[in-house]
Amino acid sequence: xxxxxxxxxxxxxxxxxxxxxxxxxxxxxxxxxxxxxxxxxxxxxxxxxxxxxxxxxxxxxxxxxxxxxxxxxxxxxxxxxxxxxxxxxxxxxxxxxxxxxxxxxxxxxxxxxxxxxxxxxxxxxxxxxxxxxxxxxxxxxxxxxxxx
Numbered sequence: 001x002x003x004x005x006x007x008x009x010x011x012x013x014x015x016x017x018x019x020x021x022x023x024x025x026x027x028x029x030x031x032x033x034x035x036x037x038x039x040x041x042x043x044x045x046x047x048x049x050x051x052x053x054x055x056x057x058x059x060x061x062x063x064x065x066x067x068x069x070x071x072x073x074x075x076x077x078x079x080x081x082x083x084x085x086x087x088x089x090x091x092x093x094x095x096x097x098x099x100x101x102x103x104x105x106x107x108x109x110x111x112x113x114x115x116x117x118x119x120x121x122x123x124x125x126x127x128x129x130x131x132x133x134x135x136x137x138x139x140x141x142x143x144x145x146x147x148x
Contacts, residue, residue: 057114071099
């Protein structure tokens with residue numbers, strides 16, 4: 001069973017989360033909530049987890065399809081419920097920017113499989129009522145300038 005340990009690291013709202021392998025994430029709340037910006041806000045870590053989970057899926061799927069993925073950037077934006085506590089993620093949009101020698105249809109299918117089928121973080125958010133949308137932007141592989 002995975003275990004993480006959360007330790008308060010300052011007199012306000014700073015925390016350090018450490019997993020069983022010693023990997024660390026620092027967390028804090030917003031300055032409006034008396035935080036000191038010493039780490040990521042906990043709800044933003046969910047967006048990061050979504051990107052990491054989906055990114056791993058996409059890389060794996062494209063490798064199995066023998067696609068040459070040279071660059072992957074995932075930009076994630078989200079909107080939370082406007083009132084009340086807890087304020088859950090209501091809508092999330094993921095933009096996958098990819099570069100390499102890729103077949104567009106295969107890249108789009110890899111993202112679709114990840115977000116809609118394989119990514120456990122995406123499914124967890126969906127079950128909490130979040131709507132997740134996505135898009136894919138493929139840039140051609142960079143070709144070196146010829147030397148004269």
